[in-house]
Amino acid sequence: xxxxxxxxxxxxxxxxxxxxxxxxxxxxxxxxxxxxxxxxxxxxxxxxxxxxxxxxxxxxxxxxxxxxxxxxxxxxxxxxxxxxxxxxxxxxxxxxxxxxxxxxxxxxxxxxxxxxxxxxxxxxxxxxxxxxxxxxxxxxxxxxxxxxxxxxxxxxxxxxxxxxxxxxxxxxxxxxxxxxxxxxxxxxxxxxxxxxxxxxxxxxxxxxxxxxxxxxxxxxxxxxxxxxxxxxxxxxxx
Numbered sequence: 001x002x003x004x005x006x007x008x009x010x011x012x013x014x015x016x017x018x019x020x021x022x023x024x025x026x027x028x029x030x031x032x033x034x035x036x037x038x039x040x041x042x043x044x045x046x047x048x049x050x051x052x053x054x055x056x057x058x059x060x061x062x063x064x065x066x067x068x069x070x071x072x073x074x075x076x077x078x079x080x081x082x083x084x085x086x087x088x089x090x091x092x093x094x095x096x097x098x099x100x101x102x103x104x105x106x107x108x109x110x111x112x113x114x115x116x117x118x119x120x121x122x123x124x125x126x127x128x129x130x131x132x133x134x135x136x137x138x139x140x141x142x143x144x145x146x147x148x149x150x151x152x153x154x155x156x157x158x159x160x161x162x163x164x165x166x167x168x169x170x171x172x173x174x175x176x177x178x179x180x181x182x183x184x185x186x187x188x189x190x191x192x193x194x195x196x197x198x199x200x201x202x203x204x205x206x207x208x209x210x211x212x213x214x215x216x217x218x219x220x221x222x223x224x225x226x227x228x229x230x231x232x233x234x235x236x237x238x
Contacts, residue, residue: 001104004032009087012080019054019069022076026050029083036174038103039083041110042117045165050076052157062153063146071133071151078125079117095120095226098234107236109178110169115191116233118162122196123226128219130204141204151201155194162193178237187233 008029016022026047033040053072057065086092086100099116102108130141130151139147166188171177178184203222207215 002034002037005087007032009084012084012087015077015080016073019050019057019072022050022073023047023054025080026076036104036106038099038105038108038110038113038173039117041114041169042099042121045114045161045169046076046079046117046121048161049158052161053154056154056157062150064150067133067137067139067147068150068154070137071129074132074136075121075126075129078129079121082120082125093120093124093223093227095124095223095230098227098230102234104173105234105236106173107238108234109172109184109237111166111184112187112234112237113173114165114169115187116230118193119191119196119230119233120226122193122200123229124219124223126197126200127203127207127222130201131207134204134208141201141208143201143205148201151197155197158193158197172237184237191229191233 011025011028011032016025026043029043030040030047033043050072053068056062057069057072062068082092082096083100084090086096092100099113099120103113133139134141134147139145142148170184203218207218210218
């Protein structure tokens with residue numbers, strides 16, 4: 001789709017090992033993507049989110065900063081893996097493919113790409129990341145734990161970044177103004193980051209109890225629903 005897609009695929013093949021690795025790779029993607037690439041606007045928002053999390057970890061803003069930092073790395077790795085697979089023809093979740101397949105559609109607003117990426121990453125990837133880090137750190141996804149409290153403490157920071165993105169990215173992909181009346185305001189009202197993150201944690205708790213087969217069935221269903229939401233978020237503005 002873009003001349004630099006092979007470079008994106010190559011850059012995202014090696015999983016990050018730390019938050020600085022994540023930030024470096026997000027910056028690499030941002031540097032490669034042109035203004036007419038919808039991926040740039042999700043990736044740019046995600047870069048801001050990750051920087052805000054790192055700043056809070058460094059500032060002692062969490063009860064279990066090691067757990068939170070490792071979650072951030074696991075989480076980002078799922079985005080990079082999906083992007084690499086999507087660009088090389090490998091298996092890619094439908095919710096991500098919904099966004100990757102229309103990265104060059106100029107009638108779609110920048111904020112639509114940003115929210116569609118957040119939709120895929122939070123609803124589909126975040127539960128998997130929570131389960132993976134709990135397994136690695138010998139913890140359990142459960143309401144009321146120090147890890148859960150740290151997880152929810154991020155919400156206010158993220159809400160502020162999303163609100164800013166809704167103002168700054170509310171233009172078409174190439175930067176031209178949107179019509180005064182569009183369906184975007186309804187989409188903005190319907191998609192809530194805090195609610196999505198809350199449901200992602202609930203899903204992680206359910207996955208923790210599932211057998212391997214039940215977990216696959218659950219995630220297939222979540223991918224299907226998240227794909228539908230993503231396609232709705234990406235309807236072009238007339």
